[in-house]
Ligand code: ATP
């Protein structure tokens with residue numbers, strides 16, 4: 001399974017539809033400051049169901065919708081779709097290619113779809129959580145966090161690794177159980 005393409009339209013600085021085609025392996029996004037590199041990462045988290053405006057570096061959820069520039073009016077909706085190659089069947093669904101899409105309207109309301117069919121956020125979360133790229137399973141190390149990771153002491157570093165591996169919540173549960 002790998003991320004095959006990501007299309008943004010009206011999402012943050014990406015007013016016009018923009019598609020990034022990805023290959024298996026490592027992808028690097030390069031560009032000048034303020035050109036939208038982090039916005040691409042935000043789009044990835046958003047389409048997978050991210051619900052926190054802060055995680056998306058905004059104050060409120062509709063901050064993800066293109067707010068307009070001096071030469072271009074603001075838009076009324078943001079759309080992001082993510083296509084995943086599923087030839088290895090890592091996603092428990094009978095398709096070799098899976099496209100999830102999220103749309104948000106400025107007057108409130110969000111819509112999700114799975115291969116073109118409208119679905120609930122829960123359907124997307126369940127599909128992804130079984131595959132290791134779900135909301136709590138993927139790991140995004142934000143800008144400025146890299147220093148923290150590199151300079152972390154052994155305890156702190158262990159915590160970060162445990163969180164990435166999804167162990168942290170089990171350890172917390174265990175500690176809670178032992179306290180009883
Ligand atoms: P750096 O190299 O400094 O980290 P970057 O390439 O990561 O930069 P981003 O943070 O992705 O840059 O993009 C910032 C730009 O996105 C800013 O110019 C900001 O005005 C623009 N932007 C963010 N949200 C919106 C929005 N809702 N509408 C229009 N533009 C937006």
Ligand code: MG
Pocket residue numbers: 037038039143
């Ligand atoms: Mg950035």
